[in-house]
Amino acid sequence: MTHHIVVLGAGYAGLTAARRAARLLRGSDVRLTLVNRSERFVERVRLHQLAARGIPPGQSLFRALAGSGVDLVVGEVAEVDAEARAVTVAGRADRLTYDTLVYALGSAADLDAVPGLREHGFAVADAEGAGRLRARLDELPGGAVVAVVGAGPTGVEVAAELAEARPDLSVELVTRSELGGGLSPGARRHLRRTFARLGVGVREHQRVTAVERDGVVTAEGARLACTALVWAGGFRVPSPAARSALRTDERGRLVVDGRLRSVSHPEVYGVGDSASAATVTGGETRMSCQAALPMGRYVAVDLARTLRGRRSGRPARIRDLGLDVALGRRNAVVQLFRGGGRPVGAVLTGRPAAWIKHRVVRAAAWLAGA
Ligand SMILES: Cc1cc2nc3c(=O)[nH]c(=O)nc-3n(C[C@H](O)[C@H](O)[C@H](O)COP(=O)(O)OP(=O)(O)OC[C@H]3O[C@@H](n4cnc5c(N)ncnc54)[C@H](O)[C@@H]3O)c2cc1C
Incomplete structure (x- = not known):
């Protein structure tokens, strides 16, 4: 019987998971549905640029999601019924039932x-x-x-x-x-x-x-x-997980194990800002692309393994390596961390840091498959 994977959220984490899984599972008896509030991926890490000075023509922050090798449902996820394995999307009469759910609804301003x-x-x-x-x-x-x-x-x-x-x-x-x-x-x-x-x-x-x-x-x-x-x-996280039977933390983030599966419902994976996982460098994942992208990638690979009848691979190795903060267009600060989020003494600043930041931002959208 066709295995139905539903991915909620087409940000850095959800889009990475959906596009990679579609590629890795090509030819398998699997259907993939991606649900997102809008029909476009948003390069969220550049939104402050959009607000402050606009984006030059030809450098849009938005990418169409259609044609990504998955069925796209545009709409607001209203509810997850983890017991019935079904998702309610506002304005749709029928519920989307799933065999595997990837919860990737990101975060929003509080x-x-x-x-x-x-x-x-x-x-x-x-x-x-x-x-x-x-x-x-x-x-x-x-x-x-x-x-x-x-x-x-x-x-x-x-x-x-x-x-x-x-x-x-x-x-x-x-x-x-x-x-x-x-x-x-x-x-x-x-x-x-x-x-x-x-x-x-x-x-x-x-x-x-x-x-x-x-x-x-x-x-x-x-x-x-x-x-x-x-x-x-x-930031706060969207509420569907917290209002469901899924185990969430005090901020409403889905609590996941080392394989990024819900600790209460293992057929549900949690990735990105709306999930809380342990990092191998100590502490929980920080809301960042640095965590969202490898989480999405891990889930795609794990899905491909398990749906092909192999055992789940080794646990996810999410690292918190540091921060790369833009200070306008020609300046930034790159701060690396040692274990536990402690900063190392040396930092990179100015134009070289801005050059790295620029490339990291571009790479993030590219890695998500946007
Ligand atoms: C201005 C700004 C700058 C940032 N800079 C950096 C940076 O330099 N480096 C870094 O690592 N991180 C940065 N971040 C954080 C980074 O953007 C997030 O950590 C990252 O976007 C998380 O990815 P995600 O896939 O979990 O969530 P998102 O990218 O937020 O994607 C979630 C998706 O789910 C959709 N969605 C949400 N709720 C619903 C719903 N109920 N129904 C349907 N769809 C829904 C959203 O529309 C969105 O498409 C920045 C954030 C902001 C706002």
């Missing part, structure tokens, strides 16, 4: 993190959000203050790109911790120097508790006036 954010804030976690921010920035006159909340890699990339693209704006980075926390002293120094040069104000140890139409309020009692606010204060 717009309910503080009051007022959903009404007054912007985010770059998806193409629609980045497009809205772009339109808002186009309206802003010189001198307007843009606050970027969150100094993780996304917040840092947004602030730097914005300050470089729009030097007429006043960009303020607000963080409840420290700029460059978790990076080596050399990387932190480079970040501070870069932000000073770009004129980005850095407000550390300020936890934003509310967003208003024209400013933010912090737990420390400060009020920062701003004309636009960009939230990079953390």
Whole structure:
């Protein structure tokens, strides 16, 4: 009987899994269905560029998913019934039943993190959000203050790109911790120097508790006036897994074993931002392409082995090797980690780091098969 594999989400992880599995299982009695909110793959790691300055013609961040060797269903995944092995897609009368499910719904901006954010804030976690921010920035006159909340890699990339693209704006980075926390002293120094040069104000140890139409309020009692606010204060994962019988962690991520299978339902694999797996370098997978791509690749290979009657291979070896953070177009910082996410002392910065970053970003979309 035909084995039906359903892949939910066509981001870096899901698309990698779907396209590779389609290739590896060619000629087998297998049907592959890919379900995604839109009919295009989005090069998500470049959305801050889209928001800050637009993308030059001929360099689109979007790739059509049709023709990828799988059946494409465009729609919103509403529910996963793990007991019945069925997925409900909004607007479709029939449920999609599966023999194997690959859960790869990624992550989104947590717009309910503080009051007022959903009404007054912007985010770059998806193409629609980045497009809205772009339109808002186009309206802003010189001198307007843009606050970027969150100094993780996304917040840092947004602030730097914005300050470089729009030097007429006043960009303020607000963080409840420290700029460059978790990076080596050399990387932190480079970040501070870069932000000073770009004129980005850095407000550390300020936890934003509310967003208003024209400013933010912090737990420390400060009020920062701003004309636009960009939230990079953390991602949440889509809710279908958490609302199902599948075992999830406190953030709603699917909990998977060393072979990336759900610990509660082994016919379900979890990959990318919406799954939590152990890395071989210590700790859990970080929300990153660095984890999403090998997770997707592993699942495709494991599926091909097991559906051809072979035993599952050795467990996945997902590594957290480091961070590569863009600071505008001609500058970046590459920070390698030793085990457990501890930074090594030496860092690469400036143009050589930007060159690497550029290639890594391009390679990520290519490796996903986009
Ligand atoms: C601005 C920005 C810069 C970044 N820079 C880097 C970087 O430099 N390096 C790095 O490693 N990582 C970076 N990241 C993080 C990286 O983008 C994610 O870790 C990566 O996209 C995860 O891949 P994924 O396949 O798990 O999820 P995604 O790429 O988010 O894909 C998930 C897919 O599922 C779809 N989907 C979600 N919910 C539903 C639903 N209910 N129904 C149907 N479809 C749904 C989405 O539309 C999407 O197509 C960045 C993120 C952002 C926002």
